Amino acid sequence: MRFPSHGTPRDEVLARMRERKEADARWHEGRTFSLVYPAGPEVDEVLADAAGLYLYENALNPFRFPSLRRMEEDVVAMTADLLHAPEGFGGAMTSGGTESILLAVKVARDRARAERGVTRPRLLAPVSAHPAFAKAAAYLQLEHDQIPLGDDLRADVDAAADLLTDDTALLVGSAPGYPHGMLDPIADLAGLAAERGVAFHVDCCVGGFLLPFVERLGYELPPFDFRVPGVTSMSADVHKYGYALKGASVVLHRRRDWWFEHQVFLYDRWPGGLYGSGAMAGARPAAPIAAAWAVMTFLGEPGYLELTARLLDATRRFREGIDAIPGLHVLGDPVASVLAFGSDTLDVMAVGDVMDDRGWHLDRQHGPDALHLMVSPAHDAVVDTFLADLRDAVAHHGESRGIEARYS
Template identity: 65%
Template sequence: MMQLPKTGVPRDELFSRMRARKAEDADWRGGRTWSLIYPAGPEVDAILREANELYLHENALNPFRFPSLRQMETEVVAMTAGLLRAPEAADGAMTSGGTESILMAVKAARERARAERGVAAPELLAPSSAHPAFAKAATYLGLKHVQIPLRSDFRADVAAAARLINESTALVVGSAPNYPFGVVDPIPELAALAAERGISFHTDACLGGFLLPFYERLGADVPPFDFRVPGVTTISADVHKYGYCTKGASVIVHRDGEHLRRYQLFVHRDWPGGIYGSFSMAGARPAAPIAAAWAVMNYLGEEGYGHLAGRVRQTTEKLQAGIRSIPGLRVWGEPVMSVMAFGSEELDIMAVGDVMDDRGWCLDRQNGPDALHIMVSPEHAGVADAFLGDLSAAARNHGSSRGKAARYS
């Protein structure tokens, strides 16, 4: 097992070793990586770098010691709530990412179901395409995880949801959009099923929260997903995805701010160290993601986000049309945003993926059905033609697959 070095490693050597190791990592700079990262260009990177550096050691656990963090967090939440069309009474909190926002949404729904309806054995009803964070939350928080099957268009089957919902359901979920196919679930219908029974409903807009509002402004046909939909009680939206922040920044918003304080907040008073209050899973919280989120949101503003959304939309349309025009390839479902999966009924799509790997493209694999997966960011505008050229060549000549399994993390 590796031991702590007896004496410190000099700075130059340290960084040269790190750079050597990093050479094996996916290089997001060239636009050849299609998920996990959301770079928005060197100007935005400079803002993020400076904000991260300004808040190197501060701790957001104690907002009274670092009031600037509380102020920025409040403003990030308010700006996000505004994008999601939340009413005045709404309130929310920042978390470290989509998964933590989802954990908190499930926790708040569980507490609400217990307090308002006496639910003792809570269930979580989520489409089978919902992010694994919901399965994780159900496991961590002791809920039964019930999956809603998908229809042939890869959206949640509302009739099946109606059969599966019951008096123990604590939370119903829909994605806007989901990760595997980029389609938006029938949120109004699912939220209505929940609302009729006094059940919480969560829209997972981790991916869409910072992009769909701008697609709508660009005139795109965006299915209803935000607080304008009756019955939606919470929404998660990740600043570290299409908000273009560095990692560690997500927002959860409650339609009713009282729910945040009553069901999400954890308070422990009986401790010699003093009162401990917290809105999320973490104890100590890094300040840099809050600062970076505030900085990038203010730097870009509506105009900047609108401009980047336009670029993402144009690139996505070009890629979709290009993929559809390659003989044998099919985009699964009708993705509404910038995320899609494509496969084939004739070609070995995993073998196509192998050829793309060999040509230096980092594409994720999926199964159910077999597919390659892409998530378009503003930096992909410059590589769309090269990607389509390589994909077309790979579809024509790909041999057989090396058998790489579908894997997300």
């Protein structure tokens, strides 16, 4: 497309966008299982109103917009409270899980260099860790070592002990991991790291606003947050199970000086005055910060408990329904609302193709082949339709359009 040589009337601009949007996934009908985390029309309204109030501001300069600075500090503090960060922690809001992870890796790398003289830093993360860690290793020049998973699909602690070296800058565990929804053995991994003076990050991007409420609902979970002494940093995405708009995550460090020395950037060697920022971006949108603050304040603990109970119930129904279909089984024993299912006898990718034809969007996984579900509260209305379609897809997957394409 060339740059437009003339303007277009507003109505036509919007009509064209609406037309293009027709082809997008129908997330509000519960047809997608990640990417969007719908929490219902009431929450949607709060998000839209909050974002509308802050469409134009810029979070780069906290002194121009004190209301924004205050909300950002509140979001970081509320997240730290939820994850039991100790007195004297440091942290910031970022644009998402990937930025939070990049920053945690950077802080660990720079600490390893400053405190232990590590000049060829390595990153040690489970195979199931999010690709953001591989990206961080590539961007920030760390060697990336992968911990294999045990039969239970959690990071293998003995293998981690063998792979940990004096050059390891950061060891990682997920709470839970994206592919199978499993909670890595956080206390064991953190203990290993602490023994060797290595930093340990808990990727709680998915679990940050989920596991604390699962625990408060009375389910027993092994400790996964700053209550574990060796945990040095955590990431938690408000734009996932915090139900905020995209563009909102929090990275936390056990100690404020780690954040201040290795993450905060201050610069005055240019004519434009003192430039400072607490995370990677320069100019930053205000709407995700405002929406994050608004939804956390609006829902409070009772709201999150109610939504978590709803999605756990929906997950239980999905799990029982999937396990009851001959040939299919849920992989491992997922800790909350993220899971994958596969088969020893059926071509699950072909089952996924039939589900696609019926308007469901299931991510494909491999090693082993599996289909992925990330349940949100809105899914409680579609469990039965989904399971009926899945039963049918299993019965007819040999006839799917996709199978020919894949095997031809």
